[in-house]
Amino acid sequence: MTTTLPAPQADDLQHDFDATISDDRRIEPRDWMPDAYRKTMIRQIAQHAHSEIIGMQPEGNWITRAPSLRRKAVLLAKVQDEAGHGMYLYSAAETLGADRADMTGKLITGRQKYSSIFNYPTLTYADVGVIGWLVDGAAICNQVPLCRASYGPYARAMVRICKEESFHQRQGYELLLTMMRGSDKQRAMVQEATNRFWWPSLMMFGPPDHRSPNTEQSMQWGIKRHTNDELRQRFVDMTVPQAAKLGVTLPDPDLRWNEERGRHDFGEIDWSEFDAVLKGDGPCNTQRVQHRRAAHEDGEWVRDAATAYAAKTAARRAEKKVAS
Numbered sequence: 001m002t003t004t005l006p007a008p009q010a011d012d013l014q015h016d017f018d019a020t021i022s023d024d025r026r027i028e029p030r031d032w033m034p035d036a037y038r039k040t041m042i043r044q045i046a047q048h049a050h051s052e053i054i055g056m057q058p059e060g061n062w063i064t065r066a067p068s069l070r071r072k073a074v075l076l077a078k079v080q081d082e083a084g085h086g087m088y089l090y091s092a093a094e095t096l097g098a099d100r101a102d103m104t105g106k107l108i109t110g111r112q113k114y115s116s117i118f119n120y121p122t123l124t125y126a127d128v129g130v131i132g133w134l135v136d137g138a139a140i141c142n143q144v145p146l147c148r149a150s151y152g153p154y155a156r157a158m159v160r161i162c163k164e165e166s167f168h169q170r171q172g173y174e175l176l177l178t179m180m181r182g183s184d185k186q187r188a189m190v191q192e193a194t195n196r197f198w199w200p201s202l203m204m205f206g207p208p209d210h211r212s213p214n215t216e217q218s219m220q221w222g223i224k225r226h227t228n229d230e231l232r233q234r235f236v237d238m239t240v241p242q243a244a245k246l247g248v249t250l251p252d253p254d255l256r257w258n259e260e261r262g263r264h265d266f267g268e269i270d271w272s273e274f275d276a277v278l279k280g281d282g283p284c285n286t287q288r289v290q291h292r293r294a295a296h297e298d299g300e301w302v303r304d305a306a307t308a309y310a311a312k313t314a315a316r317r318a319e320k321k322v323a324s
């Protein structure tokens with residue numbers, strides 16, 4: 001949406017926007033904002049919404065094979081929560097003028113991204129626990145600072161999402177604690193799932209700072225409060241003691257406490273793997289997008305029916321108004 005305004009008015013609007021950001025107040029949907037800010041917010045929120053929706057697939061894969069009624073109920077509720085997060089986020093993007101059908105179209109034709117992590121398969125039930133522990137854990141680490149993001153509707157959606165993600169993280173950790181108290185086979189499953197998900201979880205935070213084209217501007221605008229590398233480091237420091245308590249080994253021979261830095265050092269991430277996943281060449285990219293596309297196509301009749309019902313209700317309301 002490009003708006004050309006006379007110069008003095010444009011300057012005033014820019015000044016008000018800058019003041020809102022520097023005073024750490026929120027930008028609201030009716031406020032003027034630079035086109036580039038709107039575009040960045042739509043990009044990030046759409047990617048985030050798509051991640052929540054595509055993120056239902058890896059764990060959804062285990063709903064019918066959960067090992068008990070309790071685990072099944074918990075997993076169903078968790079996957080449903082992720083759908084809810086997607087819905088809040090699409091609504092937040094709509095307040096910026098984005099169109100939900102357009103965003104879905106861009107997702108299923110590969111023109112908008114979703115998180116790299118959901119392109120990895122879930123091979124055993126331990127993956128459900130590890131996703132809760134590491135993937136939701138990384139998501140919380142990344143999203144808690146977003147509760148203070150400068151765009152009001154996004155920041156407010158994040159508050160509720162973070163509360164639910166914290167619960168998800170605990171359910172994953174509780175599942176893993178239970179498995180670690182079980183048989184040798186169960187313990188081996190947890191270790192094997194941790195080995196597969198550790199590095200992709202670190203990639204969730206995005207490219208290293210020197211290769212992150214958006215960080216600097218997003219930090220100036222108060223969208224991001226920390227860089228990708230800062231949050232990744234925070235996640236490593238938070239997770240190491242949790243792994244020790246659980247009794248699993250994180251698959252990184254270079255991971256050790258650095259007394260001087262007061263943080264953990266960790267090994268080099270394979271960024272060529274991240275780049276390949278982003279290009280569509282991860283283990284499950286094709287399957288994830290195809291599945292989403294099929295669900296969208298299968299749901300066409302529901303959208304048509306809802307649209308027809310809304311039109312009929314509006315017409316009836318208009319008729320009543322004319323009659324009264």
Ligand code: FAQ
Pocket residue numbers: 043044047048049051052055056082113114115116117131135136139142143203204205206207211212213214215218224228278
């Ligand atoms: N995967 O310049 P930067 C969840 C893209 S929700 C794919 O650093 P930015 C809940 C990036 O978009 C997980 N693409 O970008 C759950 C950019 O693309 P461009 C999702 C990635 O935006 C749990 C390009 O690379 N969370 O897990 C990734 O400043 C369990 C350059 O990167 C969010 O979306 C990636 N990992 O920082 C659900 C949180 N990283 O410019 C189910 C909100 C980067 O070509 C089960 N988003 N890219 O369009 C953010 O915090 C930021 O957007 C970052 C990236 C940190 C992800």
